[in-house]
Amino acid sequence: xxxxxxxxxxxxxxxxxxxxxxxxxxxxxxxxxxxxxxxxxxxxxxxxxxxxxxxxxxxxxxxxxxxxxxxxxxxxxxxxxxxxxxxxxxxxxxxxxxxxxxxxxxxxxxxxxxxxxxxxxxxxxxxxxxxxxxxxxxxxxxxxxxxxxxxxxxxxxxxxxxxxxxxxxxxxxxxxxxxxxxxxxxxxxxxxxxxxxxxxxxxxxxxxxxxxxxxxxxxxxxxxxxxxxxxxxxxxxxxxxxxxxxxxxxxxxxxxxxxxxxxxxxxxxxxxxxxxxxxxxxxxxxxxxxxxxxxxxxxxxxxxxxxxxxxxxxxxxxxxxxxxxxxxxxxxxxxxxxxxxxxxxxxxxxxxxxxxxxxxxxxxxxxxxxxxxxxxxxxxxxxxxxxxxxxxxxxxxxxxxxxxxxxxxxxxxxxxxxxxxxxxxxxxxxxxxxxxxxxxxxxxxxxxxxxxxxxxxxxxxxxxxxxxxxxxxxxxxxxxxxxxxxxxxxxxxxxxxxxxxxxxxxxxxxxxxxxxxxxxxxxxxxxxxxxxxxxxxxxxxxxxxxxxxxxxxxxxxxxxxxxxxxxxxxxxxxxxxxxxxxxxxxxxxxxxxxxxxxxxxxxxxxxxxxxxxxxxxxxxxxxxxxxxxxxxxxxxxxxxxxxxxxxxxxxxxxxxxxxxxx
Numbered sequence: 286x287x288x289x290x291x292x293x294x295x296x297x298x299x300x301x302x303x304x305x306x307x308x309x310x311x312x313x314x315x316x317x318x319x320x321x322x323x324x325x326x327x328x329x330x331x332x333x334x335x336x337x338x339x340x341x342x343x344x345x346x347x348x349x350x351x352x353x354x355x356x357x358x359x360x361x362x363x364x365x366x367x368x369x370x371x372x373x374x375x376x377x378x379x380x381x382x383x384x385x386x387x388x389x390x391x392x393x394x395x396x397x398x399x400x401x402x403x404x405x406x407x408x409x410x411x412x413x414x415x416x417x418x419x420x421x422x423x424x425x426x427x428x429x430x431x432x433x434x435x436x437x438x439x440x441x442x443x444x445x446x447x448x449x450x451x452x453x454x455x456x457x458x459x460x461x462x463x464x465x466x467x468x469x470x471x472x473x474x475x476x477x478x479x480x481x482x483x484x485x486x487x488x489x490x491x492x493x494x495x496x497x498x499x500x501x502x503x504x505x506x507x508x509x510x511x512x513x514x515x516x517x518x519x520x521x522x523x524x525x526x527x528x529x530x531x532x533x534x535x536x537x538x539x540x541x542x543x544x545x546x547x548x549x550x551x552x553x554x555x556x557x558x559x560x561x562x563x564x565x566x567x568x569x570x571x572x573x574x575x576x577x578x579x580x581x582x583x584x585x586x587x588x589x590x591x592x593x594x595x596x597x598x599x600x601x602x603x604x605x606x607x608x609x610x611x612x613x614x615x616x617x618x619x620x621x622x623x624x625x626x627x628x629x630x631x632x633x634x635x636x637x638x639x640x641x642x643x644x645x646x647x648x649x650x651x652x653x654x655x656x657x658x659x660x661x662x663x664x665x666x667x668x669x670x671x672x673x674x675x676x677x678x679x680x681x682x683x684x685x686x687x688x689x690x691x692x693x694x695x696x697x698x699x700x701x702x703x704x705x706x707x708x709x710x711x712x713x714x715x716x717x718x719x720x721x722x723x724x725x726x727x728x729x730x731x732x733x734x735x736x737x738x739x740x741x742x743x744x745x746x747x748x749x750x751x752x753x754x755x756x757x758x759x760x761x762x763x764x765x766x767x768x769x770x771x772x773x774x775x776x777x778x779x780x781x782x783x784x785x786x787x788x789x790x791x792x793x794x795x796x797x798x799x800x801x802x803x804x805x806x807x808x809x810x811x812x813x814x815x816x817x818x819x820x821x822x823x824x825x826x827x828x829x830x831x832x833x834x835x836x837x838x839x840x841x842x843x844x845x846x847x848x849x850x851x852x853x854x855x856x857x858x859x860x861x862x863x864x865x866x867x868x869x870x871x872x873x874x875x876x877x878x879x880x881x882x883x884x885x886x887x888x889x890x891x892x893x894x895x896x897x898x899x900x901x902x903x904x905x906x907x908x909x910x911x912x913x914x915x916x917x918x919x920x921x922x923x924x925x926x927x928x929x930x931x932x933x934x935x936x937x938x939x940x941x942x943x944x945x946x947x
Contacts (some may be wrong), residue, residue: 292419295441296642302865303648303667304645304647304648305345305647306345307345307644307645307646308341308345308643309643310375310643312335312338312339312730313331313332313333313334313337313642313644314333314335315333315334315641315675316640316642316643317359317640318332318333318334318357318638319357319360320332320627320636321360321361321627322371322630323362324362324364324365324366324630325630326343326629326633326634328340328348328380329342329343329627329646330360330362330382331644332360332371333642334342334399334630334642336352336354336356336357336373337352337353338351338353338382340369343633343692344381344692348387349387352508354373354376355375356373356375357371357402359371360371360403361404363406363412364407364409367383368384368558369382369384369543370382372402372403373412376399376400377393377416378394379392379414392424394414394416394422394431394433395422395433395495396416396418396420396433398418399416399417400415400417400635401416401417401441401443402445404445404447405447407448407449408447408450408451409427409467410426410427411423411447411451411466412424412478415441416442417442418422419439419440419457419459420434420438420468421435421438421441421442421455421465423465423467423468423469423856432469432837433469435464437461437463437471438455438457438461439457441457442455442457443456443480443482444481444483445484447486448486448498448499448752449486449499451466451497452465452466452486453465453466453467454502456480456482456484456504457481458480460476460479460480460481461474461477462474462475462476462502462504467756473519475514475522477512478506478507479506479510481505481512481583482505483505483537484503485504485539486500486503487503487543489513489515489543489559489560489561499818500515501514501516501559502514502516503537503539505534505537507716508533508534508550509533510526510527510534511524511534511537511545512723515544518564519717523564524573526591530551530932531549532550532551532553532578533550534548535545535580536551536579536581538582538583538584538591540604543558543559543560544556544559544568545558545559546582547577547582548568548580548581548582549578550579551571551572552574552595553572554569554570554571554572554582555567556569556570558605562714573600573610573882574595574596575774576596580594580595580625581594581626582594583626584604584624584628585632585649587630587632588632589603589605590602590611590632591603591604592635594625594637594758595622596622596664596787597622598613598616598623599614599622599647599887600613601649605657614637619641619642620641621641621643623637623639624638624640625637626638630687631649631794632649633652634646634648634649635647650926650927651665651668651927652668652692653668653913653923654693655923656696656698656700657698657913658699658700658738658826659700660868660914660916661674661698662674662913664696664923665693665927667764668692669688669690669853670686670688671686671687671689671693671696672684672686673685673686673687673698676916676921677917678784684882685712685716685721687703689712689714690712690723691712693706694708695707695733695735699740699756700738700739700740701715701716701717701740702716702724702738704738704743706733708730708733709730709731709732709733711727711729711733711736711745713725713743713757715726724756725757727753727754729745729747730747730748731747731750731826733746733747734746735780735781736757737781737782737783739785739802740785741755741781741802742754742755742756742766742802743756743783743787744781744782744788746778750771750778751769751770751771751778751788751790752768753766753770753788753800754767754768764858768805770790770800771798776792776794776796777793778790778791779791779792779793779819780819780821781822782822782824784824785826785828786801786826786827787799787802787808787824787828788800788802788826789822791819792818795812795815795816795819796810796813797810797813797819797822797843798810798817799828799845808847811850813835813850817835817836818836819835820834820835820836821833822881823864823865824865825865826865827872829844830877831843831845834860834863839852839853839858840853840856840860841853842888844890851898852898853898854900855900857882859878860876860877861876861877861878862875862876863876864913864920865915866915866916866918867914867915867916867917869917870890872888872915873886874915874920874934876912879909879910879911879925880906880909880910880911880912880920880922880932881906881907881909883905883906883912883932883934884900884905885901885902885935885937886899886901888902894941901936902934902936906932908924909924910930917937918936919931919933919934919937
């Protein structure tokens with residue numbers, strides 16, 4: 286067996302660029318606004334100058350609307366995404382909107398003055414609220430207890446942040462910074478030279494691996510310097526100054542292991558390290574905007590990319606390579622300057638607010654959801670769009686693009702139908718040319734774990750049971766075949782597959798069942814050695830052989846014709862997917878993890894020797910990807926940025942032509 290590197294071709298483009306929806310100033314009012322994605326990335330909260338709060342879903346549909354008494358000056362989601370809190374100009378109450386109940390309530394702070402700041406804890410149920418006179422309230426949403434803290438600050442609370450230990454740092458216009466416990470006890474107070482802005486907790490880069498204690502308070506001090514205050518080294522604060530040509534500090538963010546990125550009023554973007562050996566050294570510096578300021582910086586850990594906004598555009602950079610801007614979103618028209626951004630936690634959508642009250646929402650990542658049948662495969666091309674391709678045809682003009690009813694959690698593909706689903710609800714479409722239409726909606730008794738199609742039937746695995754029924758409903762309900770598996774109450778199904786002739790499913794007790802569709806009866810049952818459970822099934826196209834993975838992470842091939850089961854040699858315990866070659870019945874590929882290793886196997890059931898299964902080669906490839914299908918030794922999959930990749934297995938270098946992508 287030989288291990289070699291693969292030949293990989295990937296589509297051009299590093300990030301998805303598509304405008305999903307726009308919220309205009311007519312809806313939220315002309316002028317500055319507040320917007321924020323909830324932690325799940327399902328809901329976007331927006332409030333502008335017209336004294337309304339709007340909640341949108343990922344497609345731009347309004348979920349709820351709430352009238353306010355004043356203009357929103359701050360909003361924040363709690364750590365669970367259950368509730369949204371907001372404060373309004375001139376008001377001393379906090380408005381709480383409950384996502385599950387779609388209802389709102391107000392919390393009276395008991396302070397007479399207006400509010401200026403609010404922030405939810407990262408790890409607990411506490412909400413911190415500051416006032417224009419320097420008072421503080423800590424509210425516990427579970428117990429509804431209110432803890433007022435007064436007399437610590439003499440002027441407006443301007444900024445604040447929680448750390449992972451549930452301590453709160455507060456910055457006031459009186460040029461003091463205080464640290465509080467979740468019970469309101471002041472544990473630290475220090476004075477600074479200028480007004481503290483944008484307080485954050487993080488951890489300075491050190492020789493040892495980061496402990497995630499977040500023991501360093503950072504703040505933008507009067508837009509002139511960055512002040513670092515280490516709670517473990519209180520006597521040695523650090524003040525970072527930058528080149529005068531950069532202008533004032535407009536925005537900064539921590540990322541990675543103690544790194545910091547900063548934006549400046551003269552259009553510069555700078556990256557530094559906070560390691561003591563590297564303090565004062567710039568790792569990267571570039572003038573990204575020629576005439577305007579960097580107005581905001583937003584970092585997506587999911588994408589490992591940074592968005593920088595200013596003027597009328599958003600520029601994307603990869604943190605692994607600061608040498609160039611990889612993508613640019615330009616907003617054409619008289620919409621004002623890009624002012625602030627919020628990125629959904631999964632990195633799928635970035636929302637950009639402008640000074641004239643518009644919010645532009647761009648798709649930056651497509652969820653990696655796909656399915657295949659034979660040489661065809663389907664994947665999301667947008668949140669509510671599916672693209673179906675044939676790996677034998679490289680021209681993208683042959684792709685079938687379909688808009689679907691919802692943003693799906695899973696896809697399933699058959700010879701003539703596409704199924705999309707979310708929770709227990711599934712939509713079925715025909716996709717053949719000229720016949721792309723919805724043919725059925727179905728709700729199942731439990732959340733669907735996986736779905737399988739052939740030309741006539743669908744099998745839905747939900748809560749360890751399989752429901753088998755026809756895809757298209759018949760006019761006469763008596764003619765529609767349907768059946769629930771298993772028959773016994775003590776049997777739990779772990780996985781299933783559907784071929785042209787068989788429903789195949791496996792159980793926690795190590796049994797594999799073959800149900801013959803034409804005769805509508807159970808054809809055979811196989812019991813695995815010692816009743817070891819089976820967790821994945823991979824039948825060939827006809828179902829005459831099935832490769833399965835048991836609870837010991839071992840691979841086996843079962844042949845129902847002679848009831849024989851053979852162990853797969855050299856089977857890695859980290860194999861995540863098996864792909865029978867659609868063009869060669871005796872070849873299959875096993876993919877490890879994120880497709881970093883691809884194992885080529887030959888299956889020869891009629892071999893004279895006892896070695897009917899042989900591992901012939903291992904292919905290494907550098908692109909993180911989700912493998913989908915194999916045809917004639919070429920693996921088609923999706924890279925982590927959503928692009929299509931094609932990997933020619935080294936076992937097929939001399940026999941399979943490599944089709945380059947356009």
